[in-house]
Amino acid sequence: MDANNVQQRRQIKVCIATCNRADYSKLEPVMAGIQADPDMELSVIVLGSHLIDDYGSTHRFISADGFSITQKLHTIVRGEDEAAMVESVGLSLVKLPDVLYRLDPDLLVVHGDRFDALALATSAALMNYRILHLEGGEVSGTIDDSIRHAITKLSHYHACCTERARQRLIAMCESPSRVLLSGCPSYDKLLRADTSSLERVCHRYQVDPNDFLIVIQHPVTTNQVESQKMFSVMVDAVIEFNHSTLFLFPNVDAGSKDLTRIMRRRGLESHGQHPNISTIKHIPFDEFMILLSKCKCIVGNSSAGVREAGAFGTPVVNVGSRQTGRETGENVVHVRDADSKEKVLRALQLQYGKRYPPSHIYGDGRCIPRILQFIKEIPFKSGIQKGFNFPAMPASSSQDIDHILEIQSALAIDMGGTNLRVAIVDLRGQIVYYTKVPNPPVFEERIDVLAALISDAKKKAVEHDCRLLGIGISTGGRVDPKEGALLDATSLIHDWSYVNLRALLSSKVELPVWVDNDGNCAAQGERRFGKGQGVKDCITVIAGTGIGGGIILNGEVQYGSTFCAAELGHVVVSMDGPLCSCGQHGCVEAYAGGATLDREAKSLHEAGELNDFLEADREVSGVHLTAAAKLGNVNAEKIVRRAGTALGTAITSMLHVVNPSHVILCGHLAPVYYNYVKAVIQQRALPSARKVEIVVSEISDPALLGAASLVLDYSIRRIYGNSH
Template structure:
């Protein structure tokens, strides 16, 4: 090699000595708005060589021939690829993916990029990521980890698995990427690049924009409509589009209507627009494409944005523009208070009512998706990637800990997937084997010992016996779920504190010794929370997003489910429903307070009152028998009340009054759809509690609430099992 010739081998081995080739591929007007700020930053960086590939709808006249915008922005395009097969149906989308896969390799071989930047969740982007991954080109995926609610989710998550690096917009998206086994070191929480432009835009200079696109309407006096087909349900999608147009025509204000994207179903939507003659309607302005700077101004000054575009969820929030989101296309995305969802947009009336609610309202701006500094963070991230170009490209996945793999035979395959469930209460200790269908296959019950050592010794012995029984029953135990009284930290498997019902039961690590002994994962939660989970998976909470469970046993516990999630609280003290104060000077409670509902309506409280009556010889009535050695319990008080003992009836009525008052407070606080009463006392309370609610609660709360008795034999046991079964099979807890 002559001294004048550059040492290219050395240059390849030392990427820090040369510019990093970064290829940005843009497929449509929407992704270009996200990628353009990154492209500008790459163009200005002296260590970077920007390569631009333009494909997809950019090159189609019906969609605005938006490649011209890229050229007008001063970018030199390194490759134009016609990758769209027209037809606007499912087959055309699949054929477009295949066509792109045929054409892309030639371009990527010629450009030899070090990094390919891919955005979002479109089928074009899937082609890019697939091709680059197979050609060993590093991929940076922008806006992964999000959830929208359509086929886009499948595409987006597929790209995530192909990509080597991720720049996501929200912390929730970051956590989803982690749950998908992506490497935390390769995830950047950058925010959305679009927000860099949105938050610096001068949206008050609206005169020429509104004159051009909104027929000269004043700010807040027009609507922007952006509706795209939902490829997984085209028929309903077209119906919804028709209903939206009906509602907009009835509402009667100026409307800027965008043509849909190129997904399957868009051709039929365009035909609907033509059939209705909206091009000639003076209230409608039809747009294929608006320059992004002007689109920002148009959206920021709109009286409302309607449809199912992500622009309504993401960009509109930056300005507080009211949004009516139709259907479920964006239902999974994080949204600000400016968004009103109409999930089932199946009538014109619903849509029209939503428009009336939102039109001209002003909401505070929300910065869920960015703070204006995304590009700065992304460029720092790319420089970090540049430093590792000489390292192996193979990506690794960070899987959660798993048990060692065992060889399988036919008996193992035919095993019933099951959970070991524990319900440790103040009176009884139960251990059961429970199948995925909620069937209790085996159960044993012992009295709960009074000391920590005896309690743990008995629990271990019962669990060991249950695991042996599982083998006989051909059950494969996936883990152990423990329901226990007291305040519990479920993340650590710790009992933090308990009342006097369970002595010596504070600061107890249940997970470590049990998991070490049985070599199984262990989950722990409060008994009231477990009862709620049991109802949610197997009982009367199935299909309900908001309900309360009260477990009425030796003490009183509970669980609250809101928006489909169990409420634990900041210090795991949420839903200690037994300790709601219903009287300022009531009886002493086991927690040390006075006047708690538990001190009136728990099994211990009824037992206390039964003993008082028995000592005064006022408990037994004809039809009751009590031997000298038999202990007086709550069931004797209930029996006496049922047989006409007026003093026993008064105790039960007072218990119902206390319990009903506590539930009224909950109705006024969290407004659940129904309350489920569990435990052996539940049937004796339900009618009295319902009467108290009707008398004490606000009419709007009392009229809609359902108070019902659980059908489950062991709700806390089933709830403890559900934690294991849900996590082990779906990893969602």
């Protein structure tokens, strides 16, 4: 192929900003991964304490690691107090816009919870640049918590380290699809660390390779008086402990100069006064890993103790409240109320020289490939406006001009095995337009017919002054509603398994598409338009050709871990019962499904018992069986009673599992089974479960209206802010 005819894919422009030695240790593996990826272009902004001599001028190590620094920004206002932190943020906000405008990145990557990172996120968010935040969702004990969570709200995407962090981000209303459980980037290096050069590294930092302690303690900005007291207590304990010690200077946070004064007053920088103690401003991460893996203990309040040390099982004495809330392994002993030297000293004596099993709470060593793939899947061509997943709230009573001038409506589609049914449904559940056509047997034909039906319905919507907010699809089978994909179709439309209906249709029809299982749709239709209105906990049971349904608990549809919750037709009611269509024996559908009644009706007809109930030229079906039962045919009544009892038994089991307040029966067999179900529940349910209210649906087509609900529930909230 002629290379000139191959369209070159534009690289993703990723900008990484690093503020200090700690965040660089996490960002460096990400930077290396991006730099090596041919689909990405890396730019690097260096700011904060990287550029200050007193903190080691650590920008030199970034260049030494093979990264080209795109921009250096001097953003730290000296003073090391609260006002200086605020002024540093302000200075960053003044300088960053010009740099971001010039670099014009597709994505800005920021890390953690530093005040410098807050300035980065604020600038990028206000300038409409996408932000990927690393290590959000964590909890610690200082102002860092507030900063970290503020960055989370400004960021569009998140790569977090632990499952708890992921759950917190989702609880903070971040979209689950934008939250990646990646693990900690530094663990990709920690778990592959080469520690063979220990003696050389220890010689460089003047510690005994066989017997040394690491000390890292930073100021607690929210309580500096207590922070200084704890620091003094910790220093005195380390001096009295009298082991070879590598003491790192504190970071640039407010209060650090006071801690540095304490170090100097204790003579820690004087090797003659304390020959066992070496002080250092910065250690490159590759060397720090070696020291961390072999030291006898690490003491202080650095996150390195509660996070990185666990990779090696290194014992830790965590002092004070700075890491309160962090997830830790068994290698950590906390001295949260460090009010005496003796307490810290005792913790050191207990921990020093121990070895714990490595813990991988924060990573498994495969973080970087996950993050790179996550970046590549970001839809950069879509709008940048961020949304939030707020919990459901009562609708507001305000009005919008669109409500007055147009009928807000959904285009509902029910994909049955026999027919495709399409309807325009308004906010009150009224069907404004309806049509149905036979469901084509071939996949490609089905898509074309659907597209044509939707096109016609859009024209009808204009004629009826309807504003279509989207398309909701109800279908049999197992559905992933988040992806809009049909995972396992029913036997009648088996060639639709593993089909992403949302992707197939949304590009053709230019409307958002929602997809769900027909049982779940029926439950949602009842919740919005039928007997489930105002009910928080209910089970909807469809008694039709088969048995299906949906479960709503605390106002939310229950999908289960693999989207097969509420397969009510396959609740087993007899260990050796008849064969079900699923291949198993004794399912309730094998007793109570309409297809079963059809077969039983044919058997009775062949025995000559249904002749009085047949109309001319009509094929015998379950309808004739139920009519015969109603009029006293003993054998027909016996079959219907067995079916109703089986359904009641299955529902009783469900009552004992989820304890709903309501059970809604729908489908053409619902009135037939109603009394049997009620009787079985009164006989077999626990007394506390008998209070459930059993009702028959008054909606003619709950699955179709439920498909409309998929659209209306989401779109109305999104447009008018009632819950999303």
